[in-house]
Amino acid sequence: MTFLEFTEGPMFYFAAALFVVAGLWRLVGIVRLGKKPDLAPARGSAATGFLKGNLRHFFPRGLFAQRTWMHLLGGYGFHLGLFVLFFFAAPHIAFIEKFTGLSWPALPRWGFIIAAEIAFAGLIVLWVRRFSDPVMRLISDWDDHVGTWLTFIVMLTGCLALQEAHDSLRAIHMLSVNIWLIYFPFSRLMHAFTFFLSRGATGANYGRKGMNP
Amino acid sequence: MTVTAFKLHPLRLLVAAITLLCLAMASTADAQSSVRPPEGAVDSPGITAPLGEASDADIWRQLKYGGTEPPPVVGDNPILEVPGRPQNVFEALMEEIRPSETVNVTSSSGQPRVMQVLGEEWRLLRREIILPYAGWILVTVLGVIALFGIVRGRIKIRGGRSGKYIPRFSMAHRIAHWFLASSFILMAISGLVILLGRTVLVPIIGKEANAVLTSAMLQGHNLFGPVFILSLLIVIFKFMKGNFFQWADAKWIIKGGGLLGGHASSHHYNFGEKTWYWIVVIVGLIMSATGMLLLFPWVTEVLAWHQLSTVLHAGGAILMISIAMGHAYIGSIGMEGSLDSMLRGEVDENWAKEHHDLWYEEVTGKKASHDEDESAPGAATAEGSA
Ligand code: HEM
Numbered sequence: 001m002t003f004l005e006f007t008e009g010p011m012f013y014f015a016a017a018l019f020v021v022a023g024l025w026r027l028v029g030i031v032r033l034g035k036k037p038d039l040a041p042a043r044g045s046a047a048t049g050f051l052k053g054n055l056r057h058f059f060p061r062g063l064f065a066q067r068t069w070m071h072l073l074g075g076y077g078f079h080l081g082l083f084v085l086f087f088f089a090a091p092h093i094a095f096i097e098k099f100t101g102l103s104w105p106a107l108p109r110w111g112f113i114i115a116a117e118i119a120f121a122g123l124i125v126l127w128v129r130r131f132s133d134p135v136m137r138l139i140s141d142w143d144d145h146v147g148t149w150l151t152f153i154v155m156l157t158g159c160l161a162l163q164e165a166h167d168s169l170r171a172i173h174m175l176s177v178n179i180w181l182i183y184f185p186f187s188r189l190m191h192a193f194t195f196f197l198s199r200g201a202t203g204a205n206y207g208r209k210g211m212n213p
Numbered sequence: 214m215t216v217t218a219f220k221l222h223p224l225r226l227l228v229a230a231i232t233l234l235c236l237a238m239a240s241t242a243d244a245q246s247s248v249r250p251p252e253g254a255v256d257s258p259g260i261t262a263p264l265g266e267a268s269d270a271d272i273w274r275q276l277k278y279g280g281t282e283p284p285p286v287v288g289d290n291p292i293l294e295v296p297g298r299p300q301n302v303f304e305a306l307m308e309e310i311r312p313s314e315t316v317n318v319t320s321s322s323g324q325p326r327v328m329q330v331l332g333e334e335w336r337l338l339r340r341e342i343i344l345p346y347a348g349w350i351l352v353t354v355l356g357v358i359a360l361f362g363i364v365r366g367r368i369k370i371r372g373g374r375s376g377k378y379i380p381r382f383s384m385a386h387r388i389a390h391w392f393l394a395s396s397f398i399l400m401a402i403s404g405l406v407i408l409l410g411r412t413v414l415v416p417i418i419g420k421e422a423n424a425v426l427t428s429a430m431l432q433g434h435n436l437f438g439p440v441f442i443l444s445l446l447i448v449i450f451k452f453m454k455g456n457f458f459q460w461a462d463a464k465w466i467i468k469g470g471g472l473l474g475g476h477a478s479s480h481h482y483n484f485g486e487k488t489w490y491w492i493v494v495i496v497g498l499i500m501s502a503t504g505m506l507l508l509f510p511w512v513t514e515v516l517a518w519h520q521l522s523t524v525l526h527a528g529g530a531i532l533m534i535s536i537a538m539g540h541a542y543i544g545s546i547g548m549e550g551s552l553d554s555m556l557r558g559e560v561d562e563n564w565a566k567e568h569h570d571l572w573y574e575e576v577t578g579k580k581a582s583h584d585e586d587e588s589a590p591g592a593a594t595a596e597g598s599a
Contacts, residue, residue, distance in 0.1 A: 070388045121440045128391030134557050159436045160429035
């Protein structure tokens with residue numbers, strides 16, 4: 001078994017299984033926490049609040065947008081870019097098809113490259129903000145940095161393997177993907193799945209009190 | 214000695230006869246040459262002597278440079294030293310822009326020549342000058358920085374920190390700066406592997422590993438290029454204010470930035486910083502333009518533009534990396550209090566008074582005294598381009 005076969009085979013199966021099981025474990029755990037019974041009569045809909053809370057947080061408040069426009073652009077650039085490059089890059093679609101049989105149209109190479117560039121620019125901006133803002137520096141711990149760096153390394157090794165000419169480069173990319181998958185459920189990277197719960201919980205709380213903006 | 218030794222052996226006779234016959238045929242062929250040039254071929258100018266009488270070097274030179282007179286040979290390398298002809302990529306490009314009257318399609322430089330030698334000149338420039346010197350320049354710069362660090366030590370804030378801070382760079386300034394620094398480092402590392410991999414890395418890691426590494430770095434370099442350009446443009450606009458020449462800069466230059474003794478006053482940026490800013494602007498833009506041309510080579514078919522681009526791109530990279538290393542040193546471990554401006558966005562008052570007194574006076578409305586400077590003339594402030 002070559003190293004590439006190992007990273008795309010047993011190691012990938014292990015990492016993916018851990019990602020799913022541990023991720024679900026955490027999500028279910030959070031949901032099962034439930035909330036304290038609220039004895040006050042409801043003045044509005046908690047469900048609408050949940051939804052509004054989620055949607056509203058996609059748009060910054062006017063004053064914040066002015067002060068944090070770089071962070072805003074970085075955040076959107078990174079997440080949207082990552083989404084596009086993950087789901088619409090031809091090699092990724094081929095990889096997913098290999099395991100699931102599912103396939104969909106891929107972006108042309110130039111589109112994928114632009115998405116990757118936007119994602120990189122965004123990630124770098126988000127990371128440099130983390131250490132050049134004293135408040136961010138205070139509230140960031142090693143988990144934030146490890147999560148950022150692992151994500152960066154996954155993206156970097158992917159882009160370094162773009163020529164698709166060397167197995168070793170592909171194997172390094174797969175190795176970093178596996179490490180990322182293993183780290184994911186135990187870290188703040190989980191925010192990819194938990195963000196809607198926290199935004200929703202806040203929204204539902206306010207919604208029930210009739211404070212839906 | 215026996216007579217038999219002089220006897221003509223029939224076999225020897227046969228060999229001698231065949232040899233004579235061949236010689237005779239060869240001389241006839243030479244006299245009434247049966248080798249005709251292909252139809253439509255023209256005589257190369259200047260090549261009048263029968264083949265074999267002129268030296269090969271002369272013939273090749275005339276094929277390459279045309280002309281009726283053999284070009285003068287100066288030094289070891291006549292190819293690069295032919296007067297009146299484009300000597301290098303830059304001159305060829307000038308001819309391309311303003312072609313001479315005798316334009317002929319036989320060369321990409323617009324010169325009437327049978328052979329096109331620009332590629333060879335470019336190859337020599339790359340191999341003989343850029344590749345061998347690039348690495349050594351960087352090593353030398355690193356050495357000089359290390360030496361400066363050892364001799365001068367960390368430049369301390371005179372009088373120590375005051376504990377009071379004044380704002381210097383906004384959040385957007387800091388993000389822009391580190392965005393550029395990060396993308397620059399990615400470009401520099403990948404670029405250096407591409408440039409020096411064959412000469413520096415192959416002897417250490419071997420050809421195979423270098424091939425894999427270079428493929429990776431090339432992809433990375435191409436992909437990060439536009440990210441670097443974006444960050445460069447943001448920095449150019451965000452940092453332009455305050456980076457134009459002011460009267461205080463002239464005095465700063467005369468005082469050698471404080472190295473020649475006495476205090477060298479400066480506004481928000483001192484002259485060293487301003488120079489760095491404009492190098493980042495000019496060289497950065499040249500790097501971006503040449504890089505884009507190399508990334509999208511079909512933009513122009515003029516070969517000389519591509520060759521010029523590679524030369525400028527490599528030269529600009531070495532220049533920027535060299536200065537960036539000095540900048541990074543003096544902006545971090547080399548000078549106490551500098552990094553605060555890019556990490557906290559604010560600097561210690563005493564740092565501001567010492568390094569940017571005029572700016573300090575502008576923002577605080579207080580006077581910055583330099584009494585200590587007169588009493589300690591030897592204690593120069595060495596304000597580099599932090
Ligand atoms: C990675 C190590 C680096 C460090 C530690 C560093 C540090 C600093 C610091 C402390 C300042 C503020 C100086 C002041 O307060 O006056 C500064 C300014 C600046 N830096 Fe950097 N820097 C680094 C890399 C870079 C790179 C790679 C570039 C460009 C390619 C760059 C471009 C600039 C520019 C344009 C300024 C604005 C000041 C001026 O106008 O000259 N820096 N840097």
